[in-house]
Amino acid sequence: MLIHYRKYYFLLCFLSINLFGQKNPDSLLSAVRFQLSSNPDKVVEVAEKVLKLDNLNKKTEIRALFYLANAYSGKRNYKKALQYSLQGEKIAGENHYIDRQIGGLNIIIQQYEQLRMYDRALSYLNKADDLAESYPQRDSIRKLIGNNYYLRGMIYRHQFNNELAIKFLKKAVAEYKTEPNDLQMVANQCIAMDNVGFCYLDQGKIDSAQVIFSKTIILGKKINNNNSLGYTYLGLAQANILINKTNEAEYNLNTALLLSKELGDPNLSKDLYKWLSYNSIAKNDLESYHEYLKRYVDADNDIQKFEKDFMNNIIFESDKRSTEKTRINSQSFYIKISTLLILHILAIYYLFL
Template sequence: MKTSNYSFWLYLLIGCVFTTQTFYAQNYRKLDSIINVAGNEIYVNPDHVIEVGQTIVKSAGDNVNYKIKGYKLVSDAYSSKRDYEKSLEYLIKASELLDQSNDDLLKITIVNKTGIQYHQLKVYDKAIQHLDQAEQLIADYPNKDSIHSELGKNYIVRGLIYKENLSCAIAIAFIDRGIAQLLKSKDKADAATKISIAIYNKGNCYLLLNDNKKALENFQQSAKLAQEVNAKSLEAFALKGSAKVYALEGKNSDAINALNKAVELSSEVNDLILNQEIYRGLAENYLAINEWDKYKINQGKFIDIQKLIKDRERNSVSESLDVKEVELKIKQEDSSKRFYYLVLLLFVILSLGIFFFYVIIKRKRKEVEAIKNQIFVLQNKKAKEV
């Protein structure tokens, strides 16, 4: 009877555990699905993605990996809005949890993202440092089919940094390497988004190289890819790039048409940098064809947005300086600790040296006293004999 009761409770316990595990597995699969859908909306509706990411963090419970994924989703959405201060804030939250995670691929993603974030903040030395770290983690990761996307982003961001610091020729070579990796990625929608960004930046490089034909080809290809995945802000950027080529060639009407289409697309995204460039382009092209009223309207919008961007950039620079200050403080603390340890070591060595010499001197004194006593004894003995 007792055995029967024991078996009943054992089966009940196993059933509860199995049901709980099944529930959590289903819940996590649901979160994965939500993350994938939200990831495709980052350039379409970033505000909604931010809400989704924050909900995932709350729903993750004790699961560290899903908290990290939620924070990264929020960070990515703020990046797409050019709010790098907020983006960094959530990325730091994700990074602080990495030591508790056993997901190596997730660690690669966060370290890579940190490098990208520093690039966006124009802290290029820190960007390269994290990109190098991510590349090493990628090299050590056994399943190579899973890291094409991260390696692709790594190469592309390196290209963008080299564009600023070295040359466009080197930048294009790295961007092409990145695109080649992204084409191998299993997530075709995400890869298309990243490739659209990469090709857009290639277009900018060709503009700097005064190759308008290749620049336009890349901008048009970028717009096409963005349209296929409904990435409205990326399509608007590509149209802005095409408009710049048209303006350089004196085709102001074509430039205005492209920019007006970009305005429609960007109205749902609220990207200040994008809107600033669009309205500046419209003002310049309307001025070129002597449409003064439209020039004044667009110039006014450009100035208003420029003021908002400057305010945001001050915050981003402040955040960047805060990061540098924290790093400097940590280095100073490490240097202070090393100095104190060195002083302590020297003190111990000096103390041991003094003690050693003290022992030797004391021993020598005893030996001298012993010799003196022996001499004294011999002298007294000799005196008695006389």
């Protein structure tokens, strides 16, 4: 009798181990949520593993696709980022998950905004705004609404319309502030505030820029948001250089440079080398100036080559789809003509009979 009980007990233990060993796919994704910037390869590994699971529900599938899109965006593989975000947005639309569809559109818009394809970005942004307006539970999608404001603000900033950019970036900050305990919302708030600061610099409002960058540093340190802090220190350094505080600028630039190496952000590194060269000139350090200028030019060339290759890839894929569509249409036309001729021949044959 005791032996039988032992068998059941060991069987129960075995089943329990297997039960707890099979992690929920949403839990797997949540575990890497904050590694999108610091460790995108890990996010890709986990998201791909989740997508291979059996009986995956649509919401989790969409979430995994968006994680892949964000991770590949962090790796600057915009082709795959667009591929997965478009795929996730399509599934969300087919299943009427409006909130997830808006989230997917946010990711798509961000890719086009980073590639300076503003017309495409705005067309998707208008669609996202329309969906947000039609969503009955506005409070539950404040992050997405904030993202819409932020992306619109960024497009205006790149188009040198700083007044409109500040207006929409501040609207984004207001939306992000509604959830002070949500780390992602606070991180987004820091990024939006950074860009308000850069707009102030463009307008020559140095004092306003310094105030907002100082606030962002305090907020970013509270949540260890190194991704935002790199740009915040860069902005503060720019303000220092413009008022000839070269020592403070050098400290802030070197702090940002350490963060950029940790993050592997080529755009941040490029901008830092440029402003380090400016600060070297201000300090009359010509040797450092030439060194940083060379690094800036090399970084800029690498980025331009990458973007050119990516754009050529998009054009090639577009031409390929267009050619395929033309071939299919031509084939369809010839089939219709052939069918029509056969029917005429049969009709004439029937009449003669």
